[in-house]
Amino acid sequence: MKKIFTISICAMLISAFSAQLKAQEITKKSGYTLSFESNFAELDPQLKKRLIKTFFEVYPKLAKEYNPSTIKEVKFFVDTAYKGVAATADGKVTFSSLWMVKHPEDIDVVTHEVMHIVQDYGRSVGPGWLTEGIADYARYKFGVDNAGAKWSLPALKPEHSYKNSYRITAAFFAWMEKSIKPGTIKAVDASLRDHTYTKEIWTKLTGKDLDALWADYVKNSQV
Numbered sequence: 001m002k003k004i005f006t007i008s009i010c011a012m013l014i015s016a017f018s019a020q021l022k023a024q025e026i027t028k029k030s031g032y033t034l035s036f037e038s039n040f041a042e043l044d045p046q047l048k049k050r051l052i053k054t055f056f057e058v059y060p061k062l063a064k065e066y067n068p069s070t071i072k073e074v075k076f077f078v079d080t081a082y083k084g085v086a087a088t089a090d091g092k093v094t095f096s097s098l099w100m101v102k103h104p105e106d107i108d109v110v111t112h113e114v115m116h117i118v119q120d121y122g123r124s125v126g127p128g129w130l131t132e133g134i135a136d137y138a139r140y141k142f143g144v145d146n147a148g149a150k151w152s153l154p155a156l157k158p159e160h161s162y163k164n165s166y167r168i169t170a171a172f173f174a175w176m177e178k179s180i181k182p183g184t185i186k187a188v189d190a191s192l193r194d195h196t197y198t199k200e201i202w203t204k205l206t207g208k209d210l211d212a213l214w215a216d217y218v219k220n221s222q223v
Contacts, residue, residue, distance in 0.1 A: 029056050031072060038078035040097035047104050054110040058142050062118045066189050070118045088116040108143035112136060126192045133169025134189055140170050156221040162214050175217050180206050
């Protein structure tokens with residue numbers, strides 16, 4: 001009987017500790033609400049503050065630039081069970097605790113992930129490389145400390161393609177915005193959200209299709 005009682009007490013303590021770890025910390029600012037949860041006991045309190053601060057610094061800017069109708073309540077969860085870097089679904093960003101330990105300086109993982117919330121493409125008619133390329137372009141444009149994370153857009157290599165996604169695609173988009181037509185990526189993002197995107201939009205916006213734009217990018221990057 002004593003053994004059973006001891007086990008029950010331990011179970012209650014474990015349950016209480018787990019509940020404490022997962023307890024929500026809710027922060028409201030400038031019309032936006034962030035709910036923060038974690039099951040990672042060793043999460044650096046200063047890193048947690050930086051994650052929250054970054055959200056309130058970048059999310060309103062992303063919303064203003066791309067989608068003023070984006071949701072106003074977002075959830076963050078630092079999860080010891082998640083083995084990737086971060087993932088976003090239904091207004092919730094899940095961060096890998098292991099990534100946080102190994103890369104505490106990579107604060108703009110927040111910028112990339114909350115851009116996915118702002119994108120809100122639903123059952124998108126566009127390719128996956130485009131979604132991720134736009135998110136990394138937003139990180140490049142609005143990131144608060146990309147330099148601190150040693151994160152930058154890559155130099156062009158012969159094996160690169162605009163379909164490589166992430167930073168490679170973002171570098172192409174940054175060149176396009178600077179050298180071809182400012183506002184192109186914003187317009188493409190909007191077309192993905194209202195499900196009117198087709199590959200012909202690039203020609204409509206810039207006068208050239210993606211392959212021709214890429215050829216120009218390659219030629220100019222070699223100068």
